[in-house]
Structures are given as C-alpha cells and as structure tokens.
Amino acid sequence: MHPVREQNKINKRKAIIDAAIKLFSRNGYEQTSIEELAREAGVGKGTVYSYFQTKKEIVHAFCEAELDFTRSELAAHTNPESSLQEQLLVIFMAEFKHITENRDFGRIYLQESVFPREHHGEADLEMQNQYFEILYPIYRGAQRRGELRSDLELLHIAGHFWALHLLILSCWYNGMIPTKEAPEAMKTLINQAVDGLKPPTI
Amino acid sequence: MHPVREQNKINKRKAIIDAAIKLFSRNGYEQTSIEELAREAGVGKGTVYSYFQTKKEIVHAFCEAELDFTRSELAAHTNPESSLQEQLLVIFMAEFKHITENRDFGRIYLQESVFPREHHGEADLEMQNQYFEILYPIYRGAQRRGELRSDLELLHIAGHFWALHLLILSCWYNGMIPTKEAPEAMKTLINQAVDGLKPPTI
DNA sequence: CCATAAAATCGACCGTGGTCAATTTGTTTT
DNA sequence: AAAACAAATTGACCACGGTCGATTTTATGG
Incomplete structure (x- = not known):
C-alpha cells in the first residue's frame, strides 16, 4: 500500500x-x-x-460531516416511545439551530445541496439516501404505533417531512419567521401533514 | 418630473x-x-x-418576472371547477417545466430566492406574499368545495404545497427524479398532503 | 542504494466580478 | 442662456477564485 x-x-x-x-x-x-x-x-x-473543487465545496464538506453526526447522534438518542411530532421536532430543530447559528455556512450548504450545479457522482446520491435512512427507524416506529399510514413508502414520508423542514429554513432565511417562532411553525406544519389538509371524514 | x-x-x-x-x-x-x-x-x-447588485441578480430579475407572469396567467385561466389536485398540478408543472428547461437560470434563481444572502428590504417580503396570493383563490375555492379544511390559514396551506413543489425541484436537481416522472411524483405528494399521513379514522 | 516512474505540491498567472473617482448628461435656478 | 447642481455613466483598476506546468516528494524495481 x-x-x-x-x-x-x-x-x-x-x-x-x-x-x-x-x-x-x-x-x-x-x-x-x-x-x-x-x-x-x-x-x-x-x-x-x-x-x-471549489471554495463552496469546503463549506459543504464540513457542514455535511457535522450535520450527519448530530443527526445520527440525535436519531439514536431520541426517546423512541415519544410521539412522532416530538421526535421530529427534536431532530429538525437541532438541525435548524446548527444552520441558523451559522447563517453563512448554512446558506452555502443548503444552496449547494438542495440545488446543486451537477449531481456529481453516485456517491452523492448514496449520501442523500443515507441522509434519509437515518430517520427511517423513527418513521417505522410511528407506523407500528399507528401514527402513520403503513401503505406509504418510507421515502415519500421522509421526503414530505424534509420538505416542510426546508420550508421553515427558507422562511427563516427570508425573514418571514424569526428564530424563536420556528419550533411552533414546525409543529403546526407537522400536524397539518399528519392530519391531512382535507376535512376529517366523519 | x-x-x-x-x-x-x-x-x-x-x-x-x-x-x-x-x-x-x-x-x-x-x-x-x-x-x-x-x-x-x-x-x-x-x-x-x-x-x-450582482450578476446573479440579473438572472433573478428576469426569472421572477417570467415566472410571475406565467403563474398568474395560469392561475387565472385554470378551470376553477376542476379538482384541487388538477389545478395545482397544472400550475406547478408549468413552473417546473420553465425551470427545468433552463437548468442554469433555474438553479441560480432558486438558490437566491429560497436561501437568499439577506432578505433585502420589505419589497422582497411583499414579493413573496404576492407570490403566494396568486394561488389563494384556488385554495379558497377548494375550501368552498370541501376539498380543504377551512380552519387552516391560507398561508399555511400555501406554504405546505409550495414545500412539496420545492422538494420535487430539489430531487430533480439531484438526479433523483427524471423529468418525465415529476408529474406523477407531484401527484403522489399532493394526495399525501391532502389525505394526511396518519391512518384514516374509521 | 540508485534510477525511474508516479503522485502530490506549489505559486506565478489568468480572467472576471465588483468598485470608484472622474466625466458626461440632464435638470433647476437665476 | 448660463451657471450651478444632481444624477447617471464610464472604464481603469483591484482582489480573488481557479488553472497549469514546473518542481518536489514518495513509492517501486533492480
């Protein structure tokens, strides 16, 4: 070698x-x-x-590492018996805090990972999947407890919640949501997604 | 003068x-x-x-103008009696087409508008609201027809669907969704949001 | 241990995004 | 109409991101 x-x-x-x-x-x-x-x-x-390759990639590299770490850390230590809403809130808010405490890093990281110039190799796709899969146990648990439908693909569920997380971040970056209101907003959105936007069938 | x-x-x-x-x-x-x-x-x-101010801002300027135009155009001409799913699909997919046919423009526009460096003035916030408000009539119509709950704020509904739209775009930019599968994916997500992620109460 | 090949390192160099003091153009005042 | 003022325009200039061929460092084979 x-x-x-x-x-x-x-x-x-x-x-x-x-x-x-x-x-x-x-x-x-x-x-x-x-x-x-x-x-x-x-x-x-x-x-x-x-x-x-680029200056931005340096930021991307250490943000990804750090976020990956805290996320898996949290996912592993979150109380698996608490409600889905609570568990997601803990994880997304930790990530939110990380990002918003470093406005510049967070912005560059998000810009590059959400709307990348080119989806580089398969390695990147692998990364994305891994990113989602950390949360899978939580969603599976919620399905087992009857909090989530079992006929939906985990990927779609994960995507759905991740989209809401992105929304919160975007609103924050646009000055529409101050930092301290983020948890409340996230909670509202999670509940909306879980309960559905259509009127309850009686 | x-x-x-x-x-x-x-x-x-x-x-x-x-x-x-x-x-x-x-x-x-x-x-x-x-x-x-x-x-x-x-x-x-x-x-x-x-x-x-910057090179990117030039792209942003004409993308915003163009998207605003087509969006309001469509919102006005969409058949207001068709289902919410159909109406949203027409609008979001038109926007999707616009963006994905100009990968570079779209990327810069999205990066700058979703995660901006600074939320410039109040003018920008005004813009965002206007952006949402174009879709309000559609959501109000769906509420009237009983397709959407009436106890939710329009802003939250609009945000929710917009988040899903962003998700599709992000997946496309990351090579996770090829162009032709986007409508199907969007449909799935819209239905998920409407029906809710929790099991139906019997 | 030396010769040779391959990989890693370097910094002078290039093109471009963005700035700014000087200049031109348009408006108002007398 | 001329002078005085303000706004708009300009291109030489600067600093920096990124490239590339020359140079150094490490590995391999005899």
Whole structure:
C-alpha cells in the first residue's frame, strides 16, 4: 500500500477544513481568501484545489460531516416511545439551530445541496439516501404505533417531512419567521401533514 | 418630473435584461462576462452594476418576472371547477417545466430566492406574499368545495404545497427524479398532503 | 542504494466580478 | 442662456477564485 501518502492526504484535508472553520468563522466566508486559507493550513494554494473543487465545496464538506453526526447522534438518542411530532421536532430543530447559528455556512450548504450545479457522482446520491435512512427507524416506529399510514413508502414520508423542514429554513432565511417562532411553525406544519389538509371524514 | 431620465432608466434596464437572456442562453451563465453583457446592451460595465447588485441578480430579475407572469396567467385561466389536485398540478408543472428547461437560470434563481444572502428590504417580503396570493383563490375555492379544511390559514396551506413543489425541484436537481416522472411524483405528494399521513379514522 | 516512474505540491498567472473617482448628461435656478 | 447642481455613466483598476506546468516528494524495481 501507500500508507504515508494516505495518511498525509487525510491530515492535509483535515488541516484545510480546520483552517476553513477557523477563518470562515472569524472573518466570514467572503472575507477569507483561498490564499489566506492555504497559508493557515500550511499548504499551497493549488493544493487546496486538489482536495476540493471549489471554495463552496469546503463549506459543504464540513457542514455535511457535522450535520450527519448530530443527526445520527440525535436519531439514536431520541426517546423512541415519544410521539412522532416530538421526535421530529427534536431532530429538525437541532438541525435548524446548527444552520441558523451559522447563517453563512448554512446558506452555502443548503444552496449547494438542495440545488446543486451537477449531481456529481453516485456517491452523492448514496449520501442523500443515507441522509434519509437515518430517520427511517423513527418513521417505522410511528407506523407500528399507528401514527402513520403503513401503505406509504418510507421515502415519500421522509421526503414530505424534509420538505416542510426546508420550508421553515427558507422562511427563516427570508425573514418571514424569526428564530424563536420556528419550533411552533414546525409543529403546526407537522400536524397539518399528519392530519391531512382535507376535512376529517366523519 | 424627470421624464427623460426615468425613460432612459427603464430602457437601459430592459436592454441589460434582454442582453442577459440572449447571451446567457446562447453561451451559458458562467461563460458570459459582465463586460460582454454590457457591450451587448450598449452600456458601460459600471452601469450594469448601477441597475443590479450582482450578476446573479440579473438572472433573478428576469426569472421572477417570467415566472410571475406565467403563474398568474395560469392561475387565472385554470378551470376553477376542476379538482384541487388538477389545478395545482397544472400550475406547478408549468413552473417546473420553465425551470427545468433552463437548468442554469433555474438553479441560480432558486438558490437566491429560497436561501437568499439577506432578505433585502420589505419589497422582497411583499414579493413573496404576492407570490403566494396568486394561488389563494384556488385554495379558497377548494375550501368552498370541501376539498380543504377551512380552519387552516391560507398561508399555511400555501406554504405546505409550495414545500412539496420545492422538494420535487430539489430531487430533480439531484438526479433523483427524471423529468418525465415529476408529474406523477407531484401527484403522489399532493394526495399525501391532502389525505394526511396518519391512518384514516374509521 | 540508485534510477525511474508516479503522485502530490506549489505559486506565478489568468480572467472576471465588483468598485470608484472622474466625466458626461440632464435638470433647476437665476 | 448660463451657471450651478444632481444624477447617471464610464472604464481603469483591484482582489480573488481557479488553472497549469514546473518542481518536489514518495513509492517501486533492480
């Protein structure tokens, strides 16, 4: 094998991401140049671009990692006996908090992952699925308890709730929902989705 | 008044947008420089930036105009007696077609309007509301016919369906839904939202 | 241990998005 | 009509994102 190289690559990649977090956090995304970033990471400018295709991709990389981590962390630790609404609220609001506390990072991450320039490889699709699958146990549990219909595909259920989560984020970015009202809004939307928009059949 | 100036401003703005449509369509967004664009529009580079803050904003401007037009056009001409599902499908799919036929424009427009850098002024919020309000008559009609609950706020209903529309677009941009399957997917989601995700109460 | 190939690194370089002080054009005042 | 003012226009200029060929570092084979 090529153990030295492999290790170097991993270290450098981490060094770049660490430098990015540090500088982007301190001075902002736009205000930090790649040269500055490279210097902080102790590599040349060109090297940065051999690890990441674009400046945005750097943000994307560590946001994805961090969100993936907290999400699976939460999904695993959420009380599986509480109601679907509660469980989803915990997870989506944690994610909401993460994103909104770093407005710039969050924006770039969302822009790139929701409406990407190109769906790069199969790796990206894999990522998306994995993203959804973390929540599957929660939905399955809700189906078992009779909170959700069992005749629906998990993918469609997951998509539906994820869409509502996106909506909240979009409203926040557009200044239509202040931070503290987000949980209430999310709750309303979840209930709407669960209960249905048509009048109850008596 | 200042009639000459006013008129000049309107003309120049239009000239810039026309040049943008022409060049962006022919050569692509990234491949067209502002200098080129300015030359085509018959103005100086700096002038472009006195009409638009950024390059993206030019795309945003004509996308918004075009989408607004087709949307209100459709909303007005849709058969108000057909089912909610049909009416929404016509409108959302027209919008979907517009966006997906111009992948680049659509992407930039969506990125900027769904997750904007800053919610600029009140004008922007006004725009958003107007955007929703075009669909209000359709939702009110559905409420009257008993297809939608009347105890829900129109804003929440509109948001809910708009979220699903966004989801379809995101899936398309991520290569998860090919163009021809979009209507079917949208239909499924609309029905899910209307019927509700919980099991029917017997 | 040296020779050779392959991979990784680098920073000078390029094109472009965006800025700004100087200039032109249009409007108002005397 | 001329002077004084304000708004609009301009292109030289700057900083930065991204590229690429030259250079260094690591792995392999004899």
